[in-house]
Amino acid sequence: MGTFNHSVKVPKLYKCAAKICQEVARGVGSIKQLVYEKKHFNTSALYALIVTTFQKAEQIELILKRTQLFEKEPRLDPWLAKIFISELVWGKKKLPNSQAKPIQTILAYEQAFKAHLSDTSEDTEGGVCKKPRYVRVNTLTNTVNEAVELFEDEGWVLQPVDQPDDYMKFIEQLSWLEAGTSFFNHPGYKKGSIVLQDKASCLPVHILSPPPGSVVLDMCAAPGMKTTQLAAALNDEGTVYAVERDSKRYEVLTKMIETAGAKCVKTINKDVLECGNSDFPGVEYILVDPSCSGSGMVDRVVIAADQLDARLRKLSGFQIKILRSALTRYPQAKRIVYSTCSLYAEENEDVVRQVLETNNDFKLVPAGNFVKNMWKNFGSSSFGDIGKYCLYARPQEDLTNGFFVAVFERLEDGENNQFYNGRVSKYMKNQNRKEERMKKRESMRMMGELGDVGNENNEHQRTKRNKQSKNQETNLESKPNVSLEEISENITDDKNKTAETEESTMEQTGTEVKEKKKKHKKREEEAVADLEIVQSNLNRNQ
Numbered sequence: 441m442g443t444f445n446h447s448v449k450v451p452k453l454y455k456c457a458a459k460i461c462q463e464v465a466r467g468v469g470s471i472k473q474l475v476y477e478k479k480h481f482n483t484s485a486l487y488a489l490i491v492t493t494f495q496k497a498e499q500i501e502l503i504l505k506r507t508q509l510f511e512k513e514p515r516l517d518p519w520l521a522k523i524f525i526s527e528l529v530w531g532k533k534k535l536p537n538s539q540a541k542p543i544q545t546i547l548a549y550e551q552a553f554k555a556h557l558s559d560t561s562e563d564t565e566g567g568v569c570k571k572p573r574y575v576r577v578n579t580l581t582n583t584v585n586e587a588v589e590l591f592e593d594e595g596w597v598l599q600p601v602d603q604p605d606d607y608m609k610f611i612e613q614l615s616w617l618e619a620g621t622s623f624f625n626h627p628g629y630k631k632g633s634i635v636l637q638d639k640a641s642c643l644p645v646h647i648l649s650p651p652p653g654s655v656v657l658d659m660c661a662a663p664g665m666k667t668t669q670l671a672a673a674l675n676d677e678g679t680v681y682a683v684e685r686d687s688k689r690y691e692v693l694t695k696m697i698e699t700a701g702a703k704c705v706k707t708i709n710k711d712v713l714e715c716g717n718s719d720f721p722g723v724e725y726i727l728v729d730p731s732c733s734g735s736g737m738v739d740r741v742v743i744a745a746d747q748l749d750a751r752l753r754k755l756s757g758f759q760i761k762i763l764r765s766a767l768t769r770y771p772q773a774k775r776i777v778y779s780t781c782s783l784y785a786e787e788n789e790d791v792v793r794q795v796l797e798t799n800n801d802f803k804l805v806p807a808g809n810f811v812k813n814m815w816k817n818f819g820s821s822s823f824g825d826i827g828k829y830c831l832y833a834r835p836q837e838d839l840t841n842g843f844f845v846a847v848f849e850r851l852e853d854g855e856n857n858q859f860y861n862g863r864v865s866k867y868m869k870n871q872n873r874k875e876e877r878m879k880k881r882e883s884m885r886m887m888g889e890l891g892d893v894g895n896e897n898n899e900h901q902r903t904k905r906n907k908q909s910k911n912q913e914t915n916l917e918s919k920p921n922v923s924l925e926e927i928s929e930n931i932t933d934d935k936n937k938t939a940e941t942e943e944s945t946m947e948q949t950g951t952e953v954k955e956k957k958k959k960h961k962k963r964e965e966e967a968v969a970d971l972e973i974v975q976s977n978l979n980r981n982q
């Protein structure tokens with residue numbers, strides 16, 4: 441091993457890359473978001489280094505296991521070591537000429553890494569595909585021809601596309617750029633002429649195809665790729681309601697909309713599960729693109745196998761809930777597209793199946809119809825027609841990120857949803873119960889008001905009632921109007937909410953998630969305390 445000097449620092453690029461990897465793995469943000477937040481002078485090198493490290497995650501883990509690097513070198517920073525291995529084996533294939541200790545330590549294992557790599561490459565190399573760099577032309581600010589000219593001026597050559605299909609033409613116009621081509625600093629990207637959006641990620645909006653002038657709801661909007669694509673589909677005529685719950689991601693969303701010059705978008709920083717028809721009147725087209733495992737993303741962070749089942753269960757619970765709300769809360773909705781960038785049936789066909797089984801207002805329509813039946817990959821045959829009707833983009837065959845799309849359309853009179861099994865979902869039962877409770881309260885309130893008319897004693901009775909309830913309030917330590925049933929329901933609701941928050945805030949920071957959990961726990965405890973107070977008062981009154 442060469443000599444090293446403790447005072448020699450690791451170059452900033454590697455330290456920064458290791459820090460971002462650690463944050464991505466903790467769910468603080470996406471690679472892109474964190475890289476751009478760091479404002480490092482060599483963004484593209486930083487991005488490439490991190491993406492390669494995640495792409496090669498399985499191989500790196502195997503190499504680490506076989507060389508027992510961390511057992512032998514316990515002081516090595518794990519993410520820094522992974523970054524160096526990635527650079528040494530797949531990146532520049534060398535490390536900076538430095539005496540810094542971590543660099544020297546890694547270099548001492550170079551031969552061992554390479555030897556182990558030759559054993560591992562066969563089974564894992566096939567997992568990574570070389571997809572081209574896709575760009576979507578933002579037709580709100582320039583035409584496809586203008587964008588093509590912009591690139592041709594720089595020496596790019598546009599290749600003809602064989603497929604006659606509009607979708608293929610539009611999306612692939614500029615797709616013949618080598619894998620890894622970077623456009624983050626391109627003036628066209630900075631001023632919003634192009635959007636760096638994967639071809640498969642363009643599918644959901646292409647399939648939803650809202651005509652200009654329509655009212656659209658984008659339920660999970662940030663960072664805003666599909667929101668801006670929706671605005672372009674509308675030719676900026678009509679309305680796109682873009683809802684995003686996470687406040688940090690909401691900021692990114694508003695910025696992206698501004699850069700794209702989309703005027704028809706109304707952004708809402710709210711939990712869409714708390715919204716309904718009165719918030720977004722007249723919604724006709726809905727895009728449901730919820731948080732998912734991201735297993736289709738070529739530069740994804742791999743979820744550890746022992747956590748996968750639990751993670752998928754949580755995610756699919758949330759996905760079912762959000763899709764159901766789309767299908768039940770917007771009476772004027774005609775077409776709804778559900779999409780994920782996951783390749784797991786648990787988040788895709790199975791979500792579609794569960795929602796369809798309890799809904800008789802919508803039918804599933806073959807997604808292939810919307811791409812002129814030219815698509816190759818569909819859902820699993822183990823889901824019967826549901827599989828046939830849903831569409832997949834698969835990295836190896838389509839050279840895109842992995843994606844899933846399902847399309848729902850409102851039933852016409854006399855039509856049936858062939859997958860409906862006649863059962864009412866728990867979700868709908870809860871919704872109906874809530875509505876009934878609200879109606880009951882409203883009619884009691886109305887009766888109270890009507891009762892005032894022509895009743896001389898009413899004033900007196902109301903004062904008496906108020907007095908009684910004030911006394912009760914004091915007895916119940918200010919919790920008089922809450923029934924046992926309501927409090928119990930709140931506890932359950934809060935429990936569900938805690939789970940849901942966990943599922944859908946993958947993109948939130950660890951601290952935010954912790955804070956939220958704390959708050960939910962406190963609310964739960966308060967609700968339990970309320971329940972006990974009401975219970976003890978009831979016992980006392982019996």
Ligand SMILES: C[S@@+](CC[C@H](N)C(=O)[O-])C[C@H]1O[C@@H](n2cnc3c(N)ncnc32)[C@H](O)[C@@H]1O
Nearest residue numbers: 660662663664665666684685711712729731944
């Ligand atoms: C897969 S991303 C959406 C990507 C986006 N459609 C695009 O194309 O750029 C999912 C987004 O949904 C947001 N989200 C999750 N649960 C939500 C909820 N209940 N209400 C609103 N937004 C939510 C997440 O914060 C995240 O930004």
